[in-house]
Each structure stands twice: as C-alpha cells, then as structure tokens.
Amino acid sequence: MKPNSTKTLVGSSAARREDPRLLSGRGRFVDDMHAPGMLHAVFVRSAHAHARLIGIDSAEAQQMPGVAAVFTAEDLRLGPIVAGLDRPAKEWAETAMPILASGKVRFVGEPIAVVVASDPYAAEDAAEQVDVSYDPLDPVLGDDQALSAGAPVVHEEAPQNTLVDVSLFATEGIDRILDEAHTVVEVDLRTGRQNALPLETRGALAQWDDRSEQMVVHTCTQTPHQVRTVAAESLGLLERQVRIVVPDMGGGFGQKCVVSREEIATAAAALRLRKPVKWIEDRREALTAAFLARQQHYTARAAFSSDGEFLALDVDVICDMGAYSVYPFTAGIEPLMASAEMPGVYRLGAYRVRGRAVTTNKAPTAPYRGVSRPQYVLLLEHIMERAAAELGMTSVDIRRRNLITEFPYKSVNNITYDPGSYLESLELCEKLVQERGWPQMQQKAAEEGRRIGIGYSCFSERTGYGTGAFAQRKMKAVPGFDLAEARMDFTGAVTITSATINHGQSHETTMSQIAADVLGVELSAVRLEQGDTERVPYGWGTFASRSIVVGGSAVRNAASRLKEKMLALGAHLLEAEADQVEMHHGGVRVLGEPERSVSHTEIATVAYLQAQRLPEGMPPGLSESDSFDVFNDGTFSNATHAALVEVHEGTGQPEILSFLCVEDCGVAINPQVVEGQARGGIAQGIAGALFEEIEYDAAGHPLAGSFMDYRTPTAQEIPDIEIHHLETPCLFNETGAKGAGEGGTIGAPAAVVNAINDACRGTGAEFSHVPITSRDIHAALFAATTTSKLQEA
C-alpha cells in the first residue's frame, strides 16, 4: 500500500499482467484445449481456382478407420455469410459466402467438405480420399483481367466482377487545376497480396452443452460477438444459444476480425454429431486459404505549384478482393478506407477518387493491420518524392511545405482532423537523421561506389472510429461503441470487462492500469475479463486500433461509475457529505481530514454482506456498467518514419541499416507497450515492402504453401528500430490516448521504398511497387547500366 502515492499507473511501463503465464507455457490457446470424446475436423478444399462442382464422392472416406462423418454443403444446409452495404446497386453488388462451397468453387483452397474423425491424422487421411469432380472454368486472376470485356464471371450478381464502385469528393474545378498546374506527377503503383500471418493459425473447438442449451465455440477471433451473430443465423439457432469464447490468441492482425466459414462449419459438425469437434488450420491452409489482403492498383495524377504546394490529387484505386465479401466489413473494406482517408497528413486543394473492389478467383480479403493506409501512404509519399525531384526541393522541404499544421483541420475529404504533431514529428525525425550522421554515411558510400539511400514517410492514422465514422461507410452492421463493466468483490479486488480482444496488445495490463488509477487500487488487484460472449457485454472486438481509445474509454467510464458509488457509500459510512470525500489509494477519505477514511474492503463488505447499512435507496453490490462511443471524426495518431537502406549493386540485395520512428499516439498508457506495437508494426511494414507476397500461377494456384516459399523476415532482416515519442492528447476521451496498434505498419513501406529509390537515384531505376525484391533491384540496375552503356557507345 502506498496511501500517499499520487503517482499514476497510466503513463508507466508497468510489467505485463499477461507475461507470467505466457512465459511459463501456461497460456491456453485453442489447440491447447481438450474435451472428452473430442473429434477432429479437416477440410476438403478446392484444387481449382474456378470450377463447377460436379460431384463429391465420400463413400471411401466414410469407411476409413476413425472417421465419424463427412459433411458437404448439402448435408449441413447452413445459411451463408452475407455482409452488406447500404449503397445503391451502381455502387455495390451483394454476394454470399457459403459455409461450404455449393455449385461452384471460386478459389484454390475453398472448403468443400468437412471430414470428422477420431484424430487429426485419421481425418487428414480420409480427406485425401474424398473424390471431388470438377468442371473447370477460366479463372479471373487480376484487376485488369477482371474488368476486361468478356472476362469470366466470379459471381452472377456482379457481371462486371465489381463488388464496390464509388466515386467520391470530386472537388469542383479539379480538372482545370490539373490542366494548368506547374507540375503534374503521374504514378502507376501496385502493391502485392499479403497474408497477415498470425503465428497461431485459425482454429476452433465447438461443443453442444445440453445444460445451457448452447453451442459453445472456443475460437480464435478478434470479434466474438460478431461471430456469435453469424453462427446463430447460419446454424438456425437463437443468438442466446451460441456462446463464443476466445482463449489466448497467437496474433490476428485483422485476419481474425472477420467471420471464418470454417469456425461455423466446425460448430455445425459438432451440433450434428453432438460431440466436441476441434479444427486447427495447418500452415498450408493458412497461407493459401485464409484471408489475405493488400493487393491494390493505384493510378494517380497529382498537381503541384512551382513552389511545391500540393494542389490536386486525382486517384483511381482498384482493390483485388478475391473471391468473397467478408463479414462484417464487406469487400468495401479496402477501397472505402483508401478513398475516405487518402489525403492523409497533407493540406490538399482538390481531391477526386474512384475506389473499386473487384472480385477474382483468389482467397478473399480481410482487413490487415493498417487497411489500405500502408498503400495510399506509399502512393502519397512516392508522389512527394517525385514532385520534390521535379521541383528541385528536398524530401523534407516538400513535406514541410504541405503538412497540416493548424488544428482542428477540415480536409477536402470532409474529415476534421484533431490536433497532431505532423510537422514536429518530421522536424524531430530530420534532426535525428542529421545527428545519427546518415547524410555523411550516404556521402561516404557514394565516394566508395556504394549506394545508400534515405527515405522519409509522414502519415497519420485515424483511430477511435465510432459509430458516427463507421456509419459513413454505410455498412449494414455498423461497428463503433463498446460496453464495459467494473465490479469490486468484498476483498477489494476488481474485475473489468471489455469486448475487445487481447492477442498481443497487452490489454490485460493497459486496461487494468486505467481502472486501477480510477479506483485507487494496485494493478495486481485488477483483472480484465475478455472474450466470452456469456460474461462480457456486447462490443465490436479489436480492430482499427480501437481497443484502447474506445474499449479503454468504456472501461474508464464503468470504473468511474463504480467510483461514484463507492464515494457515495463511503461518505455515508463516514457520515460526510458526498462532495466532501475523495478516492485515495486503498479507500475513501474526507477531504482535508485524511484520518477519517474507510477502506475499499470495508465499503465492499457493507455493499455485499451488511446491506442493512446501505443508505436508503442504494442498491446492494459494487458493479457498474457504462459505454463509450465516438460521434465525431475520431482521433488521429501520427508519425514520421525514416529509413537508411543500402542497395548492394552486385546482388540487388536491399539492406536496412537503420530505422527511425517519431510517433505520437497521444497519452501512452504504457510507453513500453506502445514501443512494442510500433516495432512490431514496422517489422510487418518492412515485410510488405521487401519480402512477402502471395503469388499465383496462370491457373490460379497459389505458389506459396509453406514458409519456404512465403518469405517472412527473421531477426536477420529486421533492424533495431529507434523510437521517439511526442504527445498530443486525444481531446474527447478521459485518458487522452489515441490508437497505437497499426501505425508502424502504415509508415514503414513508404520509408523503405523511398530510401531504395534514393539509393538508386541517378541510375534511372525507380520502383513504384511492393514488395521490391533483390531480383527487381538487380534487374533494374542492370537494365539502367546497360542502357547508359549503349547510349555511351
């Protein structure tokens, strides 16, 4: 006890509550769970990218040792997953994702049947014996092909293979500005298809419980309440008949924030067999058939004045969303994010955008950390570099010329930006670049005939999207608010609940820090309850860097209500007026008379065990609920990244020598956790810039089925990252915290690409795609050298 302590837990790098169990092998992940009589599910998956299903013969498989059942779509008759947008037909085509394929398959790896057996080995053996007959169709494999006349059709409901087509923000006079501008930069930029790649693959354990009349599904999801809704609809159950429980989860990064058809099929099998059924995705399935992301194609024109003012931006963005629209976000997730947020941190005079989602015969797209922002930031930052080169400005000067500096700022995209440190972060980053001697290193390398480049990236990230901001996307299921509870037991220990899902973000620590400060208790006295739809009030889960801004604020509100009740009860017990007491560490005391105090446990004892002592009208117990939502445009975290990259000419190998990050996520509840989020995010951004891509052959077969082919970076490829903090607090929540989950991933690709282009400056080699592989660099430098030699000759 530290009765006179005024130090707050918020703002301190308190040690993580999660660590002891995770470090000692006592975490509990889905595949760690066993149920008596448990069976194992394995999916039979499509071998074709696009084909009619002619027949499924499972007779042989059903006879194999240990096999309990083989189910197809026809056997289970489950409702499909349908995600909707409230948009007119010219902007939106609604399609359904069946739980198991029926009639037709639309990507390699699509689930067709589920085999249930006594152990996973037997289930895999039997799945291999299920004989599926196909009538192959020509696949659609890219945005150009999808939109071309006479292309094969993925969904009958979308004859042009276009699920979303929106044109927004056409500023009047934009064509004239583009026609008359001093400098117009034209860019054609593509980003590779990626896998969010949580190290724990997806999985579920489903069992019917007769006592509670419930289908209980332990599953890896970032959005348990949304899975409950879809599972109930699909299985034909009441919502109260479905309980979703999320145990420890080995990462998600967005891939687990949409409803998986496999988790519903597993529940259906368990319901049918009335036995526990577990499904654990293997890595090959995770790479080929889990949700993917990020494949986008931008064509853009950007106008600048002679002194570098960013006058206009005209963009067409096409997102290759793969075979299906996902719940609850729909296939609009990437194009709507890109279109709405595009101008980013820059003052922009005129803006026009067309955003499209095309459907192709590839695994479908889910949100992945950053959603579209790594891509459009790459576009904007590439535009800045091109304009700077044409206008003879430095990278820093052109950004300084255009960054938003006065807040609140209403942008051309109709979004009002709350205060941030856009210019301050750039200037601190530039100072650090100078202090670390990067320009001298670049100079020295040039003298030695080596190529080193410096790349900057400025960005902001809207976090704390509430119902208001999501409603503008026009999703039929509108995310935004969160509910929370705070209760104290009679020993003075506190339980808080949140419908967000911790899967690495340290919520058990950070949300407890928030509640402990409000209630005047030790961090160790607070426990966060998450991930059980039976025990946690409704909420929207974890995505879009919303957990601490929205979920954390709901926890704070609930804890504040509990505090109010404890103050009222404490005042009553102290025979003082309610406005004469204060919460202090460990109890309630009279203002100015610290010796007149009553401890938490004394208050709780009255609330539970001696209710006759409660003031008249006060209900017993110490349990309060509250909610939080955001009805303005949310809050913007921001950062500047800088990368120092050497390009090895002989091999084309890019090597990141140093990486700087100056970030501002408002008040950091736990600075060490914020740094962890930034570092991990930057590593994933680097992965997307240089290494990872899901590629397909001409028949639509994915080329990466293992970690041997999907090159995710190791400790050898990710450098040490230097992080600095600025603090511009969020103004509309009590904690002042902005979101910190995604920023690293958003800024890193642009910084790395700009550094590579800087290293190649003067050679004619310039890259406007990711990932940039060493083969790309080698080929470009070779071509550039050859061209210049030919010209000399």
Place this chain on the structure above:
Amino acid sequence: MSENKQLLTLQVNGEDHEVICDPRMTLVDVLRHELFLTGTHVGCEHGVCGACTVLVDDKPARACLIFAAQAEGRVIRTVESLGTPEELNDLQEEFSRHHGLQCGFCTPGMLMLAEGFLAEEPNPSREQVRECISANLCRCTGYQTIVDAVECTSKRRQSADCSGCSFAAAVPQNKEENQA
C-alpha cells in the same frame, strides 16, 4: 490401426512417461496431446517457424520434425521445465522486462532456442544472438526486444553489468508496483 501402435518411454522434464501412439505421431503432438504439455506450440509443421522448439539432449530441436519414437532414450526439455508463473527463471524475467513477447505464441520456442544457445555460447555478441534468434519466427515484436532479453540474460549469467540496456532502470519500480 491399433496393431500399429507402439509403446514408448519418453523422458521429459526429468520424468519418464509411457505413451502408446501411432509410429507416425510427431514428438510435438505427443508432448501436447498425449502428455498435455501444451506450452510447446505448433506454427508450421515443416520446421521453419520454430514455435515447437524444445531441447533434445540439451540442443534446440524442432519437435514437429521428429517422430516421438525417435526421441526415445533422449533427454527432452520443454518450456514447462523453466520457471513457474510465480517464479520465472532469469531468461523468462528478461523477456518480460524487455517486452520480448506480445501474443506469446512463439515465446516458448524462443525461450528453448535461447536456453540451448546460451548453454553452448554463454557469452555471445549481439550479432551472434541475432543470428541465433533468426532461427525462429515472431510476428509481433520485430525481434529487437527478444535479442535484448537474450543478451541481458547472458550478461546476468556472467554476473556482468547490463545497466546499458534500455529498461534496466525501470525494473525495480515495476516490480514494486506489481507486487505491492
């Protein structure tokens, strides 16, 4: 199926366990689903990610690439042989102190990899630590804090000063806050 089953005796964390299983069952599946030692995780089943790393005769090994039958007569150690939640060992403490884990899924494999490495190379350079850690995948941390944790553990075990590390100063204060 049953006529193929075999009886194995596996020595895990200092105890002998008798297991009846199919010959094709991997060591990691036996550890997790027969012995219920679920601290060892499965990330890829093809020996790349290293989430399943355990010590076999003191050396880090991929438990997904070994049949349980091959491990008979060997000394196997899993994460459960390190400290408990109440009393973490020094390596586990350094992982926590440096925020060397987020979701915790790769962590047991990283810990066993580092234990095996430090036993062989008690005083490694930072570059050697980085090279060792590059054997396993982590999707959350960006690796830097894992390297920090292993480096500091080696210094602690050498009784050397690790005051240079970024979070050294914060430790006692954090511990007090958590335990008070």
